[in-house]
Amino acid sequence: MPKKSAAPELKPCPKQNHLLAALPPTDYARLLPDLELVDMPLNWTMSESGDHVNYLHFPVSGIVSLIYALEDGSTSETALVGKEGLVGISIFMGGESMPTSTEVQSHGQAYRLSRKVMKKEFALGGKLQHLALLFTQALICQTSQTAVCNQHHDLDQRMCRWLLTSIDRLESNIIIITQEMISSLLGVRRESITQVAGDLQKAGLIERARGRITVIDRATLEKRVCECYSVVKEEYRRLLPSS
16 A cells, blocks of 8 residues: 655645646645545555556656556556556546556656545546546557557567656656566566667667666657657647646
8 A cells, every 4th residue: 555645845736747737726626635645656556457446546756557467477568657647547437447457667656536536526527527538548549559569569669669658757867667677568578678778778878777777868769769659649749738
């Protein structure tokens, strides 16, 4: 379970989440008393596949991965969520659960809203409902494009896409993650990630340290990535505020 964030004076503003920031003042004021700040520690599994989700989370920092696991234990990331969106769409989409698990890829914080409050808010048919559905459409685009990318593009391009998608959701160009975790997210052998990361470092695009990757040449990385990155980025920009 996440810890309630200490040090109230250091609390981030809920409006650091783009969806909450886009709410009209009256809607935001109505939700504010029910928003609870929680920490999202690295590797925290927020929900397992098939879980009945009790809280909707609006990240204000960090990254959450949606992960699909097969019966043999192999896994693959289907989408990333950061401060542009929310985690827990099953609450308002009617399915009660999701086939994917949600795991914190990069530590951060989120404001959570109970299932009861979200359902009540959603029933009003106001701005939050509209934004939540637009985000869901963007998330479907990301999930679909990830499937296409995994099928048709080489690991070098997929790695570039993953790096760019990650730093888009962070406050810096530094990603705290192990190569073993990246291999799990991309559904490939660790040795393959080591080789591709080494090639990117030799090309001067990234720097590697233990448990850390720093992107140092984003412009060239964007030239090297497949079109899947720009397709998803443009869809998020079209549908969502501040994306």
